[in-house]
Amino acid sequence: MELTGAQIFLECLKKEGVDVVFGFPGGAVIDIYDELPNYPFKHILVRHEQGAIHAADGYARATGDVGVCLVTSGPGATNTVTGIATAYMDSIPVVIFTGQVPTPLIGNDAFQEVDIVGITRPCTKHNYLVKDIKDLAYTVRQAFYLARTGRPGPVLVDLPKDIMQQKFEFEWPEDVSLRSYNPNLTPHARQIKKVAKLIEGAERPLIYAGGGVISSGAEDELTWLAKSLNIPVTATLMGLGAFPGDDPLWLGMLGMHGTYAANMAINNADLVLAIGARFDDRVTGKVSTFAPKATLVHIDIDPTSIQKNVAVHVPLVADCKSALSALKSEMEPNLDSIDWEVAHAVWVRQVQEWSETHPLRYKKSDTDYIKPQRVVEKVYEISKGEAIVATEVGQNQMWAAQFYKFKRSKSFLSSGGLGTMGFGFPAAIGAQMAFPDKLVVNIAGDGSIQMNIQEMMTAVCNNLPVKIVILNNGYLGMVRQWQELFYNCNYSETCMDAQPDFVKLAEAYGAAGYRVTEEKDLEPMLKEAFSNGKPTIIDVRVDPQENVYPMVPAGASLTEMLLV
């Protein structure tokens, strides 16, 4: 039977098992919206297209499935660019569908026309303009396939209006084959043997895990490796949750705001196993002094990540899960030949001592101010570490990463690579959509939250009881911190003391609002907020002078930490 392009498109989404689409209609996609009520998936109407893409991204991060975003042409499309770049930097599988002007008008500067394929070329894994209805189904199929396989990432499909109106026979392409796209999933056997030998010979091994562990679903294998062989673990911001945050072998995050123990461990390890991590500059600090005593093993599915920033000794191009499974099979038969507890006992004692002598800490307040770290600790206590935590970007993000102990993966949603302010709240909406019964908390700053605050309406309309905990210090805190430490306290344009009344703002949207100004109210108000069943803002007035420590100044060695 012949279907319209719009129907074919929606049939494709159905075949892909899509259950929620985050979008915003417009002239170029009106035919799709006209058909939408006839299809089983839920459409979440956002208030700004940036909200749609971040929500799709948050949905993808929380579920591991592909997030879907549908917007119109021109401004609708360009409003998603920040979110596309965010997903691209963090390798999140999202498929973005943008409307486009009818094909005869393309290139004529038509109303709401923009070359979105050209604009998003550098920040998508791949993108398409569908010029012929014959290609429509296969293109949608390819887009999902590319987004979720190999190193995941955002894929954009541009849909001209006339293609959505034309009719064609719908046929679902079962198979996708792209001769030019063959991600290497399985590890090289000889390299695996080499890594196994290195682990056997190492006295001070360390695992440095990244987001790739989570996107390949290798958490169990990672945990097996660490626990069976008694190897301490640190992770990047994107890797938080890949290894239980309450395990004795867990050292906390490494890098610029990493723990003393993690950074000292990197500096002293004789073997570093980098797994699904890409040696970002926020992690390595000064590259020439990164892991100076270690043999570096790097497991990554993307060959471009290997040798990009840091010269590694043993590269291993493979899916993290396949690689760690292979490593497990290689090591398992000889597990008893070495007493791993004893083999690494001195080293593990050493790193644990670093954790004990220099734990994450903050000075108790000598004023009436609530410490922001205390707020995160309270969120952790009250949620028993079971919440899905999204963050905005800045100090709030680092305190969340430091003081919430993530026990499982996909429970920390944060813009790592791009550092996108305004990400957390819509991402939390996406996660709450996927898990309606879970507690989803967005830890925000007073600056960041204002970047996508309009999505409050989306949360209220859809009964998504996301909790926004604003660590309100009246500053763009992280920039203020840099100004204080490195720019002679020249607080240029970082003071945000002119603020909306966040409680009234929440109420104006039909959400709940609380303001916490004294520490004694913190726990009861958080408890009440977390159980009220409504989208909620908790505006916590925190110490405006508080900084994130430890801190490695940009470009310094990881051992040059500023401590509390």
Added chain:
Amino acid sequence: MRHTLSVTVENEPGVLSRVAGLFSGRGFNIESLNVAPTLEEGVSHMTITTIGDEHIVEQIVKQLRKLVTVIKVVDLIEHSSVEREMVLIKVNAEDAKRAEILRIVDIFRCKVVDVSVDELSIEVTGDHGKIEALINLLGRFGIKEVARTGTVAMKRALQV
């Protein structure tokens, strides 16, 4: 170090800008980029010459391979290869200098493709070194215009 990359790509709209954009976006150098269809339908061939140290060229090759529309990338520096470029050169050629220019044309096995009262247009084909040498030699007569195709290259057949 100068590298010549032989790149096979899907012949679809935007593939050139994907490749060129990769270079500009990541700060890599392109010395020349040549693209044309192959005998196989839907497949084009690019020859890219670029300059960079080993680390940079390794990244260029890997990043190119990562593009979904790129089928194959070969760094010809690792292989014995044939490289050619065609260049059209319009050079000043007053009567007094003409004989000498024609002698050079002869030595370099070039072709004269256009003649006027005081100019000669010359077609030359050759590898990078030959082209540079010829341009240097003709430079003293005054080159008025140059049009270059950029390098095209292919791997040599296996010599047994």
